[in-house]
Amino acid sequence: MSTAAAAAEAGQQHATAEAAAAAVPPAAVAAAAAPPFDFAACIPRFLHWVDFCNSGAAAAAADEFLLLTVGGSAVGFLKPSFAERLLQFPDVFRRDGGGLALHPSLATQQQRTAAVAGVLEVLRGEGLIEGWRNELYPAVRAFHDEPAFLIERAAAPHFGIKAYGVHINGYVTLPDGSKELWVARRSRSKPTWPGKLDHIAAGGQPHGLGCMENVVKECEEEASIPTELAARATAVGAVSYTSLQPAGLKRDVLYCFDLELPADFAPRPQDGEVEEFMRMPAWRVAEIMTTSDEYKENCNLVIIDFFFRHGYLTPDMPGYLELLRGLKSGDMS
Amino acid sequence: MSTAAAAAEAGQQHATAEAAAAAVPPAAVAAAAAPPFDFAACIPRFLHWVDFCNSGAAAAAADEFLLLTVGGSAVGFLKPSFAERLLQFPDVFRRDGGGLALHPSLATQQQRTAAVAGVLEVLRGEGLIEGWRNELYPAVRAFHDEPAFLIERAAAPHFGIKAYGVHINGYVTLPDGSKELWVARRSRSKPTWPGKLDHIAAGGQPHGLGCMENVVKECEEEASIPTELAARATAVGAVSYTSLQPAGLKRDVLYCFDLELPADFAPRPQDGEVEEFMRMPAWRVAEIMTTSDEYKENCNLVIIDFFFRHGYLTPDMPGYLELLRGLKSGDMS
Structure with missing residues (x-):
């Protein structure tokens, strides 16, 4: 089986710099292939990612810094x-x-x-x-x-300086209302998290730039998304965490943005940070988060926030409030 | 000027039990009438509502209970x-x-x-x-x-028992992408918060009923929303607060739902809890929250959460994170 066929079977659609538009099959096909998927069963693993990203919380609370x-x-x-x-x-x-x-x-x-x-x-x-x-x-x-x-x-x-970033959920709504997310695979030659899965675009928030300007800049640099399209990104909230790193305490606030993209648009790698883009049903992204550590860790939190806001997680699922609270475990200021 | 004309001038659309469908003018008219509105300027007042609903937080922290x-x-x-x-x-x-x-x-x-x-x-x-x-x-x-x-x-x-509720943001997306919210005015004969503004539907979460079942039930009872339409409601998160009441400590978690409604649908009062329904641009709802105390207080928090998730509030606005954090000030468990 070819790589493309294997990916299709796994509910993924690929877009590389070479063959972007051609790689996007009709949306209805992917939707029809979606199996029933149990998001409730993902919650323990999602809580694990919250804990993982908050490895420094106890140290900060215990005045170890x-x-x-x-x-x-x-x-x-x-x-x-x-x-x-x-x-x-x-x-x-x-x-x-x-x-x-x-x-x-x-x-x-x-x-x-x-x-x-x-x-x-x-x-x-x-x-x-x-x-x-x-x-x-x-x-x-x-x-x-x-x-x-x-x-x-x-x-x-x-x-232990507070660091702010912008993280963009790039997604497509299919005719049946289900959603597919664009997923980036980071370049294997990148010094940080080589080969890991990532958002369609994300970046640190440098001094002197507005958050929305930064979103537009990162969308262009990382995914070749034109300004007029990137400008449609919607601010939807933030997640925060405190992680322990060899250097010290990483205290991050990630501003979350949703960018709904046309079904016929495909992002293309541009600045060498991304190896390829894939489009996957939301359930497939949840499955990857639940069964692997393929995602850059903090991306999990932003995608869980997406699952909350788009109804994939519901109050009747055990752990709902604990997980929702956990997304804002860091210093939200 | 008639009441209807005055309401139209204020960017509102009315729907009573008697004249529901007729009262909904073409969506584009209301959108075109929307003035520029400064959501950033609302944040101090929104923070006031968070504080108001958390009047019991200090008492709980100080072990007064x-x-x-x-x-x-x-x-x-x-x-x-x-x-x-x-x-x-x-x-x-x-x-x-x-x-x-x-x-x-x-x-x-x-x-x-x-x-x-x-x-x-x-x-x-x-x-x-x-x-x-x-x-x-x-x-x-x-x-x-x-x-x-x-x-x-x-x-x-x-x-001081924890109480859970479901609160539903009923809204319409206009052709230009802007949103209008359905607003209920509570019956003036209701013992609690008579005459105050409220969501299209909301209710306490009783024992033995699923949250989504409760949403469907409240939508039917309070706003005559048919089951198949109410079932489209999407779970989108929760807000929490701790308020001080004459009786004691009210520790509430409100599960938030978004219900996008067709432009030609109008809710109708049914069980006597609601006097009338009005459809208003999001900016007009924000204006009411900012300039009056017309809303039942805890509704403000659920609507602020709506404003966060739909991009009306953005990270570049001072107070963004403080307000976002404030929406989950109560015991989120």
């Missing part, structure tokens, strides 16, 4: 060993209660950003911070606060 | 004065740590239900519990738990 404050406002969480290293830059960091504070002589956002960047250059040289992105994240207590300072994205987990 | 446990599982919160009254029934209630427990000799759900009902009869006779509904709520720690006992709905706030 030190607060980093700026002018009395908490903007980060530091591993004690990393905090000790930062204290070796006494012009920039100093002890403050049980935690660390940015030196009060650094009075403006610009001064703080420059001082922290200087420290990061040293730590980067030592190999302590890897995977430089040349992208600045704001250090904030809450999303709409004026940033205390800006910091290189690769350093954010070391400092 | 006593726990009621059954077999070690917490199912209720009691005002100290009410707890003292219950202790005058020593065969049914007894002290347990800092709170009260149902007497352990009451071993089954049936025994507990009967014993509590006996106490309630006495308290009802004393006028301590009013507004008898003849509807049984389960006393549970979480929705899918086996009920510790069943209790008359009117007594639920006195015992």
